[in-house]
Amino acid sequence: MEFSAVVFYFFAAILLIAGVRVITARNPVHAALALVLAFFTAAGLWVLLEAEFLAITLVLVYVGAVMVLFLFVVMMLDINIEQMRQNFWDYLPIAALVAGLMVVQMILVLGGETFGLTAPEAKPADYSNTKELGRLLYTDYVYPFELAAVILLVAIVAAIALTLRRRQGLKWVDPAEQVKVKREGRIRMVNLKPQKPEAKPEEDA
Amino acid sequence: MEFFQGLLGPAWLPVWTLVKIVAIVLPVLTAVAYLTYAERKIIGWMQVRMGPNRVGFFGFKLWGLGQPIADAVKLMTKEIIIPTGANKGLFLFAPVLAIAPAMAAWAVIPFTDELVLANIDAGLLYIMAITSMGVYGVIVAGWASNSKYAFLGSLRSAAQIVSYEIAMGFALVGVLMSAQSLNLVEIVHAQQGGFWQWYWLPLFPLFLVYLIAGVAETNRAPFDVAEGESEIVAGFHVDYSGMAFAVFFLAEYANMILVSALTSIMFLGGWLSPLPGVPDGFIWLAAKISFVLLLFLWFRATFPRYRYDQIMRLGWKVFIPVTLVWILVIGLAMQTPLGYLFH
Numbered sequence: 001m002e003f004s005a006v007v008f009y010f011f012a013a014i015l016l017i018a019g020v021r022v023i024t025a026r027n028p029v030h031a032a033l034a035l036v037l038a039f040f041t042a043a044g045l046w047v048l049l050e051a052e053f054l055a056i057t058l059v060l061v062y063v064g065a066v067m068v069l070f071l072f073v074v075m076m077l078d079i080n081i082e083q084m085r086q087n088f089w090d091y092l093p094i095a096a097l098v099a100g101l102m103v104v105q106m107i108l109v110l111g112g113e114t115f116g117l118t119a120p121e122a123k124p125a126d127y128s129n130t131k132e133l134g135r136l137l138y139t140d141y142v143y144p145f146e147l148a149a150v151i152l153l154v155a156i157v158a159a160i161a162l163t164l165r166r167r168q169g170l171k172w173v174d175p176a177e178q179v180k181v182k183r184e185g186r187i188r189m190v191n192l193k194p195q196k197p198e199a200k201p202e203e204d205a
Numbered sequence: 206m207e208f209f210q211g212l213l214g215p216a217w218l219p220v221w222t223l224v225k226i227v228a229i230v231l232p233v234l235t236a237v238a239y240l241t242y243a244e245r246k247i248i249g250w251m252q253v254r255m256g257p258n259r260v261g262f263f264g265f266k267l268w269g270l271g272q273p274i275a276d277a278v279k280l281m282t283k284e285i286i287i288p289t290g291a292n293k294g295l296f297l298f299a300p301v302l303a304i305a306p307a308m309a310a311w312a313v314i315p316f317t318d319e320l321v322l323a324n325i326d327a328g329l330l331y332i333m334a335i336t337s338m339g340v341y342g343v344i345v346a347g348w349a350s351n352s353k354y355a356f357l358g359s360l361r362s363a364a365q366i367v368s369y370e371i372a373m374g375f376a377l378v379g380v381l382m383s384a385q386s387l388n389l390v391e392i393v394h395a396q397q398g399g400f401w402q403w404y405w406l407p408l409f410p411l412f413l414v415y416l417i418a419g420v421a422e423t424n425r426a427p428f429d430v431a432e433g434e435s436e437i438v439a440g441f442h443v444d445y446s447g448m449a450f451a452v453f454f455l456a457e458y459a460n461m462i463l464v465s466a467l468t469s470i471m472f473l474g475g476w477l478s479p480l481p482g483v484p485d486g487f488i489w490l491a492a493k494i495s496f497v498l499l500l501f502l503w504f505r506a507t508f509p510r511y512r513y514d515q516i517m518r519l520g521w522k523v524f525i526p527v528t529l530v531w532i533l534v535i536g537l538a539m540q541t542p543l544g545y546l547f548h
Contacts, residue, residue: 029348033295036341056330064337065367068344072363075348075356128326130387175518 008048015041028074036067050123053130225322229311237458238273244502245272251506283447288350291444295349300445300452303342307459310335314466315390317476317487328389329377332467333370336422339460340366343424343431343441346453350444358440361513362424362431368520369421375528376415379408380471382535393475403474407546410531412472414524416500419464421516423457425501427508428516435510461501462494469493 018041021034039062046055108115123129137145210217242257246269249256260275261267287293313328315321325331340363347359381387383404384395396403405412421428432440442453469475469490476490511519538544 029295033345052325052327053330056327056334059334060330060337064334064340064370068340068363068367071341071344072360075344076360130327130330175515 004048008045011041011044011048015045028077029071032067032071032074036063036071039063039067051129053133222322226312229322230308233308233311233459233462234455236462237455238277240458240462240498241276241454242270242273243498244505247499247502248506251503277451280451281448285447285449286444288352288444290351292349292351295345296444297449299342299346299349300449300456301342302345303339303456304452304459306335306338306342307456307463310463313389314463315393315470315475316490317485318390320487321390324388324390327387329381329387329392332389333374333377336460336463337370339456342453342456346445347441350441352444354437354439355441355443357437358431358433358443361433362441365424365428365431365516365520366422368517369418369524372414372520372524372528373418373422375525375532376408376411376418377471379411379528379532379535380404382532382539383408389470389475393470393477396474397477399477399481400474400479403472403477405472408472408531408535410527412468414528415472416468416497418520418524419468420501420504421520423460423464423501425457425461426505427511429510430513430516433510461498465494465497465501466490468497473497 015038018034018038022031022038025031025034039058043055043058043063046052046058112118246256257269257272259266260269260271262271285297287296310332312323313321313325313331315324343362343366344359347355347357347362350356380392384392386392386395424431430436430440432442437443442450445453473493474489475493476485476487478485478489538546
C-alpha cells in the first residue's frame, strides 16, 4: 500500500469516528469538540488532495473562528439532555430525507466514471493552488464573489441591528471626552496658609 | 549523511524530518525556559530589584542562571491535582491543546534562506490557521475545570482572541499585498535593501497593530484579563498545578517567541542585515526576535491592565478600521506610480 493511501485511511478513520461522536456524544461540549476534530481531519484529507488553500482556510475559518464561538455558546447553555432526547425519533422522516439526498449525491460523485467524468491529473509540485484560486475568484467569478461578500456583510449588519438594544441609564463614558481631559478640569490648586495646631493645654506637669 | 540514508532506506525521510523537528523544538523550549528567567531579571531591574540570583551550577551562583532548570524540576515533580467536579479527560487534554499549535507553527518559520523545515507557498495562511487553534486550550481548560473563575477567564480569553485575530489577519493581508506572496521566505526576500526597505516603514500602522494584537493574542499584560490576578485569581488555569500548569506556561512563552519571530520576519526583514555590506544571517533574526521580546517584557513592566470594555473597543473600533484604511491605501497606491513605496 502506498504511503498516501495509509495516510488517507488513517485520516478517514478518524474523520468517521469523530463524525459519529458528534451525534452520539451525550455531552454537547464533547460533541462540539468532536466536530472540531472532524473539521481538522477533513482539512488533512484536502491537503492530501492537493487543495492546500481550501484545507488551510477550512481550519482558519471553521476551526479557528466558527467553532470557537459555537463552543462558547454551547458551554453557556444549560441543556437538559433527557428533555432533548424525548422526541428524538420524531425527526426520523426529515433525517431520512436528508440521508437519502446525501446517498444520491455520493453515488453521483463516486460513480463519476459512468457519467464520463475522469479524475483530474495531478499537478506538478510548483503549481500554486492559492494563486490559481485567487486568479479565478477575481477574474471569471468576480461578480458572484463580490455578491457573496456583500450578502454576508448584510447578514452581519442585520444580525447586529436585530439584537442591538439601547439600555437606559447606562454608565458610559465617551473615550474622546476622557482623552480631552485637562489638568485644570480635575485639579484645583488652593493656596492654604500654613497652620499650626493649637497648643494643647498641659494638664499635668 | 549518505551513509545513514543508505542504512535507513525508505525510513530515511521520516527519520530525517523528525531530527529536524527536534532541532527546532529543543532550542525553542530552551529559549522559553530562559525567557522566563530574562523576564524576571529585566522586570526586576526595571523595578530596582535583583530578580532571581541564587540558583546556579556547581556551587557558583552565576547570576541565578540555574533558576529555570530548578523551576522545571520543581514543576515536574509536583502533583497534578484534578478537581472532583472536573471533566478529567478534557482537563488533562487542555494543556496539550494549548502547546501543540504553539509548536506546530514553527514548521514554516524560516531561520535563513535555506534553514526552514517546510518552505510551503501558503506559509502565512498556515501560520494564521494554526495559531487560531491555540484558543481551544484556554476554552477547554476553563470549561473542564468546572470552576467559576476558570470559566470567566476562558470566556474572556475566547472573546479577546477572536476579536484581535481579525485585526491581526488584516495586518498580514497588508504584508502579503506588498510582498505579493504568502511564502515567508519570499516575504523576507521582498524586504531586501537595508533598514529603510523593511516593511515596518511603509506598513507602519499595520506594524503597530500587529505588534499590539500580538500582545493581546498571547494574553500578555496589559491584555491579560484572561488571567487577571486581581479579579479572577489566575483565570483559566486557576485549578491547574504541577506540569499541567507548566505546559500552559510553556505555551504562553512559546507563543510570545512565535509572535516575535513573525513580527521580525514580516516587518523587520527577518535574517536580513540592517546595513548594506554587512552579511545577512540567523544572528540578525535572533537579535530582532530578542528585541521584540524585550518589548513584550517592557509592556508588562510599564502598563496597567486594560479594562475589558477598553480591550474590546481597541480591537473592534480602532485596530480593524486602521488596518482596513491602510489596506485601501496600499491597494490604491499600487495602481499609481507610487506603488514602489510599498514593495
